[in-house]
Amino acid sequence: MLGAAAQESFKCPDDFGFYPHHTSCDKYWKCDNNVAELKTCGNGLAFDASDSKYLTENCDYIHNVDCGDRTQLEPPIGTHHCPRLYGIFADENKCDVFWNCWNGEASRYQCSPGLAYDREARVCMWADQVPECKNEEVANGFACPAPGEITNSGTFSRHAHPDDCRKYYICLEGVAREYGCPIGTVFKIGDADGTGNCEDPEEVPGW
Template sequence: FNIISLILIFLAVAQDTFKCPDDFGFYPHTVSCDKYWKCDNNVSELKTCGNGLAFDSSDPKYLTENCDYLHNVECGEREQLEPPISTPHCSRLYGIFPDENKCDVFWNCWNGEPSRYQCSPGLAYDREARVCMWADQVPECKNEEVANGFSCPAAGELANAGSFSRHAHPEDCRKYYICLEGVAREYGCPIGTVFKIGDGEGTGNCEDPEDVPGCEDYYGDLDLKSIRKSELLAGLNTEGRTKSAPKAKAASS
């Protein structure tokens, strides 16, 4: 062995040994962000977070065992990670990932099992901020046709509409467009309602389907009470406001 080989062997051994500073605690690995040391009765055990999670070392007392999504953890100089393990829609077993084809869809992966989430109408999933934002503000989605060919009226044509105007979707009773500074953005009425054109040009509100001619049977035989309850429990945003991605819980081995 030459001197370089001996140094590499020494470093490898040093990384896999740890002297507990206290009887009990959880301590970050020196070079790996998804590994950490568990100390119990002054005996250390090397632990590894789930694939796609990292050890959160923010507890100054080292009493918290928490593996969180990679984007939520400040790794600093702990740059090493276990190789990715992927499943359909999941780049790693744990994490939040954009859909391969649709800008308004993202996947929350837990142990390789993906759960599908969809942004509200007019929004797209931003890969860096990890929230749903206006589609024309998301770089990957700028080339998509956000408003399906709808064009806002020229400035001055809607004097009674105020600073913005609302316009019915030509095909979907629940959807409508908002024009702000000449930019059209698609919205969706809350479940159980549809868009009703107002008395003034460029105005309207979400109302009961029975009060909107032509949209009375929009929901058919759906049990709207059950749907409203499930959306409320899921925390879904049906009115087009920004929706954050779900948070992770600890998982390690």
């Protein structure tokens, strides 16, 4: 490793500063008293070269850094749930779960009911809008009633969750999305098919 690093050289533009490597996005040069030292960000991080004065030493998540022509990266070093030691990664099995990895330690996060983690946007979105989310996972397999099955519902209807009284489904143009009532309330089925609201448990028969 020392020999490989010694083959590279860099002429410091100033006595002090932090400068991007010309080909590697996760490497940079640290200049101190006009002496250059090649540094490498943590696995899964990249050097943020957005400071035009080159005074900031900042390694950030790769997806937050504009690498431009600096396309090379160190080979991945992974742990359980972490393809790289640092980063935010989707769960391989559950589309509403993602992992925040820091130095190989994975912290589990779960999207709110009805949402799934979008790998590209890196945010929780409606599950039916996330391509990686299998159809049977969207709304946990709940299927909206067929057109005309519910009278006077139009394209919008609400339905109770089969197992959790705090949750319910909204069907909009045949697409089911799971919602959750605020804490301290439960879903009360309305008088007409496909209707209902979140109410105080005391207002819900059988609670």
